[in-house]
Amino acid sequence: MTEKEAKGKEMELYKKALEKWGNAAQKLMMIEEMSELTKELCKTFREFKGNIPAICEELADVDIMLMQMKYIFPEWKYHKIRKLERLEGALKK
Numbered sequence: 001m002t003e004k005e006a007k008g009k010e011m012e013l014y015k016k017a018l019e020k021w022g023n024a025a026q027k028l029m030m031i032e033e034m035s036e037l038t039k040e041l042c043k044t045f046r047e048f049k050g051n052i053p054a055i056c057e058e059l060a061d062v063d064i065m066l067m068q069m070k071y072i073f074p075e076w077k078y079h080k081i082r083k084l085e086r087l088e089g090a091l092k093k
């Protein structure tokens, strides 16, 4: 499978998940996964290094949900372009 085919298959999974469970349920799942990642990242300050496998697992969960959010809200791309330009400007100062 080529990288392009793999990406197409991945996008198809996100679309099917949204069709199966609906936008509202997936938005709630996004919130849940973000909170799980938040918790794992907070532990890195309390326990000095945290649980790296747990952080990586939650990052993967958040990434999967984020991709579905991008499917629901495609306008995010325009905001990203603007914000990257702003970041670039800030880094030049």
Ligand SMILES: [Mg+2]
Residues within 6 Å of the ligand: 033, 036, 057, 058, 061
């Ligand atoms: Mg999770």
